Each structure stands twice: as structure tokens, then as C-alpha cells.
Amino acid sequence: MLCVKNISFAYSTNEVLKDLSFEVDRGKTLAIIGESGSGKSTLLRLIYGEFDLEEGEVWWKKNQILGPAFNLVIGYDFMKFVTQEFDLMPYTSVEENIGKFLSRFYPEEKEKRTRELLKVVELEPFAKTKVKNLSGGQKQRVALARALAKEPEILLLDEPFSHIDNFKKQSLRRSIFSYLKENNISCVVATHDKNDVLGFAEDMMVLHEKKVIIKDTPERIYENPKLPLVASFFGEFSVIDNEIYYAHQLKIVETSHHKAIVKQPYFNGENWLIEAEYKSKPIFVEHHLKLPQNAEFYFDFFK
Numbered sequence: 001m002l003c004v005k006n007i008s009f010a011y012s013t014n015e016v017l018k019d020l021s022f023e024v025d026r027g028k029t030l031a032i033i034g035e036s037g038s039g040k041s042t043l044l045r046l047i048y049g050e051f052d053l054e055e056g057e058v059w060w061k062k063n064q065i066l067g068p069a070f071n072l073v074i075g076y077d078f079m080k081f082v083t084q085e086f087d088l089m090p091y092t093s094v095e096e097n098i099g100k101f102l103s104r105f106y107p108e109e110k111e112k113r114t115r116e117l118l119k120v121v122e123l124e125p126f127a128k129t130k131v132k133n134l135s136g137g138q139k140q141r142v143a144l145a146r147a148l149a150k151e152p153e154i155l156l157l158d159e160p161f162s163h164i165d166n167f168k169k170q171s172l173r174r175s176i177f178s179y180l181k182e183n184n185i186s187c188v189v190a191t192h193d194k195n196d197v198l199g200f201a202e203d204m205m206v207l208h209e210k211k212v213i214i215k216d217t218p219e220r221i222y223e224n225p226k227l228p229l230v231a232s233f234f235g236e237f238s239v240i241d242n243e244i245y246y247a248h249q250l251k252i253v254e255t256s257h258h259k260a261i262v263k264q265p266y267f268n269g270e271n272w273l274i275e276a277e278y279k280s281k282p283i284f285v286e287h288h289l290k291l292p293q294n295a296e297f298y299f300d301f302f303k
Helices: 040-047 094-098 108-122 135-149 167-184 218-223 228-234
Strands: 003-012 014-024 028-034 056-060 079-082 156-160 186-190 203-208 211-216 235-242 242-246 250-253 258-267 272-280 281-287 296-301
Touching: 014 028, 014 040, 014 056, 014 186, 014 203, 014 211, 028 040, 040 079, 040 186, 056 258, 079 135, 094 108, 094 135, 108 135, 108 167, 135 167, 203 218, 211 218, 211 281, 218 242, 228 235, 228 242, 235 281, 250 258, 250 281, 258 281, 272 296
Parallel strands: 028 186, 028 203, 079 156, 156 186
Antiparallel strands: 003 014, 003 056, 203 211, 235 242, 250 296, 258 272, 258 296, 272 281
């Protein structure tokens, strides 16, 4: 179990995190969300032992995670951290990068493990390709595979799919998180993309103004976002009479007490997102048809 106890941290006089506490069970995934600058990456680096803690403690099972003041080499064998800087060997092949830290004394096992991880990150056709010739997204996948190579007990991921194009993202997410579950690997993932974690994380934590403002399951946070900041992570929303509604929770009807004016329709594939004005404020409604600008319509609420 990962146990974070009352940690606070500042860069010089700039306080970034204040009195954070949470736990992650073995084999479970925790998603951390928040605006840019909310401290998501800093928190991962503190868990990894990259910085010295000013207040509080971090533990993995019976091992206290300590920073550079206590360790000549940052990091622990049971924990791997995939950052947005990949730190790969550019002039060697993909398979050589993945197998770098695997024992040479067991070549058959090393080859089998490398092939397994190539499949997990969907890079089998690029096994012999030098890393310098890969795209940014392919390099990110190599970094993920290399982090998994020595079978860590806990994996820290900072925006793990940010460089990967949409053609690969969905299947890669399923492959990576399925692998973590099958191998009982704990995971803490910081992200700005709801699709990185919805359906995969057991818990979600929202960072805002240096603190954890919400920690719950993704389903419960989605169903009761409480704050516009939280709702914005999941999609377009409206605030009407101090209540938060997602775009799909407003329905256009023949008549009601609520009348709005279309400002702009946006095609989003499955339907149209209608940006409108209601009581001089913007609202968003999903509809199966395109509505012309300045058209009036009635809507109602369906939570």
C-alpha cells in the first residue's frame, strides 16, 4: 500500500502543496486531476523521492520514501516513474531500450519479457527500429514498456498518453491498464484527459489551491461534481440556478418554462453541441439536429 501522510511542499517561498494525505491499495489505480500548476507533477516527484519533503511522510508498505538528502541515487527498485521527458537511448533499438535493465544471464527470459512488453505497448513492428527514428508518441510507448520491464510494484505516470495520437490511444490505454491489473501493480496517474482514467481508475483525486478538494470514485465525482472546476474535466456543462448540468442533461423540448437562444452549433460526431444563451448566461445542450444561430428553443432538465 502507498501511504501519503500530511505532506506539504514549496519551491523556495512558493507553496505548491499543503497537508495532503491519501492511500492507494496494492493493484489499484488512483487518478490525480487538476488545473495546470495545481501540483500534480510535483506530487508524483515527491512520491518518487525526487525532492526532500519539508513536512509529512511517504511510505510504500514498510519502506519510507526519502529524497536526495538521504539517497545518492534517486528512486527505488519497486517503483517506476514515467515522466514527460522519456530519458531513452536514442541510438539503440526499441527492444534494446526495453531490455536494458533485464538480466543478460537469462537471454531466453529477457527475450520473452521484451516481446511481451512490445505487445503491451503495441510496438511489435518497431522492435528493431532505433529510438531516434520514432515519433514522440512511439517514444512515450517505449518509456512505458521500459518502466514495466523489471516488474515494479507501483507505477507513477505523468500525462502518460499525451504524445500518443488518437488512432492508438484507446487500445493502448486498455492494454496498459489491463496489464497493471493482471500483474497487481499499483498506479498513480496524473492527467488532464478524462479518457485516460474513466473506466480504469478505482479512485480519483482533485487538486486545487494546494489541497485535495475531492477524493472519491470517478463515477461518484462525475455524478456529483460539486464545483464547475470538477465538471469541466468531464466535458461541457452549464451552471443554472447554482446547479451544475452536463450538456446531455439538458434536453430540447416543445415547451417549458426555460427558453434559450442559439449562439453557435458545433458538430461533435454523435450529435450537435448547441451553445446558447439563457438568462444572459451561456449554456450548452446536446441535440440530434443542428439548430440555426439566433433560433429560440425550449429546454428542460433530465438528471
